[in-house]
Amino acid sequence: MQRLRGRRRILGIGGLPGIALTAEDVRILAGPAEFRSTLLEQIAQARRRIVLAALYLQDDAAGREVLEALHAAKARHPGLQIAVFVDWHRAQRGLIGKAACTGNAALYTEMARRHGPGVPIRGVPVQTREWMGVMHLKGFVIDDCVLYSGASLNDVYLHRGDRYRLDRYHLISSRALADSMAALMTRVLGNSAAVSALDCESRQKTAALRPAIGRFRRQLATARYGAPATAGVGDLSITPLLGFGGRDNELNRAILQLVQRARRHLLLFTPYFNLPGPLRRAIEARIRQGCRVTIIVGDKTANDFYIPVDEAFTTIGALPYLYEANLRRFCKQHQDAVDRGLLDLYLWRHENHSYHLKGLLVDDDYALLTGSNLNPRAWRLDLENGLLIHDPQGRLASQHRAEVDRILQHCRRLDHHRSLESVASYPEPVQRILRRLARTRADRLLNQVL
Template sequence: MDWPHLHPAAAWIFALDWAIRIGALLWIPVRSAPAAARSWLLLIGFVPLLGLPLYLAFGQPWVSRLRRERQANASRVIAERQQPLGHLRWTPHPDSIADDVARLVEHTGAFMPMTGNAVHLDDDYARSLRGLLQDIAGAREHVHLLYYLMYDDAVGRAVTDALVAAAARGVHCRLLLDAVGAKRGLRAFAPALRAAGVEVHAMLAGGLAWRRSARMDLRNHRKLAVIDGRIGWTGSQNLAEPEFIPGVPNREVVARVQGPVVAQLAALFASDWYLETGQVLALPAHPPAPAGASPAQLLPSGPTYPFANARNAVVSLIHRARRELVLATPYFVPDDATQDALEIAALSGIDVRLILSERNNQRLTAWAQDSYLDGLLAAGVKVALHRPHFLHAKFLRVDDEIALVGSINLDIRSFALNAELGLLCYDPAVVAQLRRIEADCLAHARLLQPQAWQRRPRWRRSLAGLARLADSFL
């Protein structure tokens, strides 16, 4: 049999094409989680010359050695600084849901559960912004803000004016903003802020600078504020008007906290400041005095933390529910462990409710999300679609015992790629606050009916299945 003669250039391309495929088959499953490996192998198998450079750029949550070393140093200091604070440690009952969860979060995130806090949850967008601005206006020593997004709108201007006024009073103001999420706010307001004496830094800077820090699409998605080391804010709300995406007003949940847990927020801000600048900020010698009776604990996560700690904490919480489990997220693209945990909980008789947004600002994510709902509905999970707002809030409630609020979405990007922040509250009174918010969310939602969902057009099923192949990239 005579083989067709190939031009030398074509032969080289043919050989390179198959070398990439074979190399990917041997290399990627060792370096990636199974779901991500399948997605990358599928892409490279179809278009090797396109898939390889994309994999090299986005295939691994790569973080520079310098950032990893700085994170390890910061976590070590945080753990050491907590050792003398045993009198503030909250110890759950050995048989409670919180016992294992609190130890897991401390082991992987460095922060211990601390008692003596006052926690107020709020889902009124305008009221929570007014509260933050009022706290900045009352600052006397320092204001530390860390946000994923700051827009060039009225809210961004109001925050800028508040920081400029605080700096004029002699308050030391520092602002950390994600380089991509807050690009417009940095461009519009950073010059005036710096001229007024506010220290402004962009986190995970894009462009060519990414090669010195981390993979270019890794983002700092946290939202937190610390005022005078006495008051803290965290949650899902950014520094932007609720309708910064036209036609899709956001609904959020934020927490205003006082007490010892504010020291944890201050330490996390100092940790991220150190990661970005190399500058070590002085922390107060003593945490704030007790301001209430709520036990609380921070859950920081991201690619510089071990063991996919946000995902593991969420899965642990799901498995520990005994009666009720309520989760809200704008983006639901779970990994296998989270999907399985939810289905097992529902099949075990737990009342599992998942609140999603009927409107979504991420089209591909919304398509992929649909593909996960068949298994959940079949297992007995109640899926509610919130409207008319875009439900950007992220929260989780386990029975009447634990509430989790913050920036953590139930998607692979949030679990593996973004720097995130959750606040765990182990107080039935705080859980009752979340119950009221949750009830209002459900009152403005429609329950997805399994039979109707199964009758959706075939093209929607196919589109969802195709989008799901990109779950590790979303």
């Protein structure tokens, strides 16, 4: 793993080291069901290593299925290296808005007790409090392949049941990429005293980890993926990027440079419409310069925090309405660009399913795969990563078009800001919360940590 000390030379997009690929090395999966089957197939075929990073691995049918598959793979091949990294805080609590419980760590302990050691699950504390930052790295390294998605591991992300949460899914065959991503997880995360076992009865207390967490954060601030520059001019290539903190954030810098270099078309996916200021201003500059911008966001009813009107309301249920209010203001501000076709805003909605897509497509030659929600929290607080694909010959263009076409099947174009519901039509509990936030100007503060 490459670490640079002192002032690091700031590289533009074109100067980043790229790992050479062929078009056959990249496969875009069609949806969450194929993502689940591919993950399980890859685990079953693994012979050398399985290193997984996700926000969480849930105590539900899909989470248990994945854990059982990992233990079965270890039993078949005792020399198989396995490591699972999830967020430390998220693993030790229940779902937001649900009853209190011991969290997913209880499942990990049960599995370890039943199957024995061999599938270590480590909790990564990016901060001492969850609201101050989480481990949001994504990527499953299995032998010489990387299965990359913004999805975590549970029933809805893996479509094990009636509902699914849509994300983006890429299977990339590249030993160099797999080595780079596995090295960062095992050497940086795995060797930190702050990163502790979750699959045991006597877990560390967060308070006891505070000094180690401080050292870990300083290490993350200088960490980078080590990527051999094997791609030549004109080659299809991929570069892993790390993002942490509000300063000298490699992933954030690449996102801004991607937007700024767009000339013909910029396509952005985000699940929560709450763009960081620098990203919003860069997008607005592209619109003014005549670049066509498309943003695909989930309808408020496709937000994972949405509470149907016939169910008991809790405060967290106001979030989708807050995001819709952000979108309404943005659309109103740029209504002329919407009318002229320079700005296309699409809302995704499919029955009772939810939307979790993230990333960028730029001028048919760059694509960013990322777990970052492209919001202020991801920009400043969470540990994020992404894979930057440079495709100057358009070898993956047909796969990208097919992916976008599948997504647009369940989208409607927002042709006017009045097409969105007004605050006056929201449920009364939501109206009260939004009025209180606006009166105290707390909505602006809230947007910075969501």
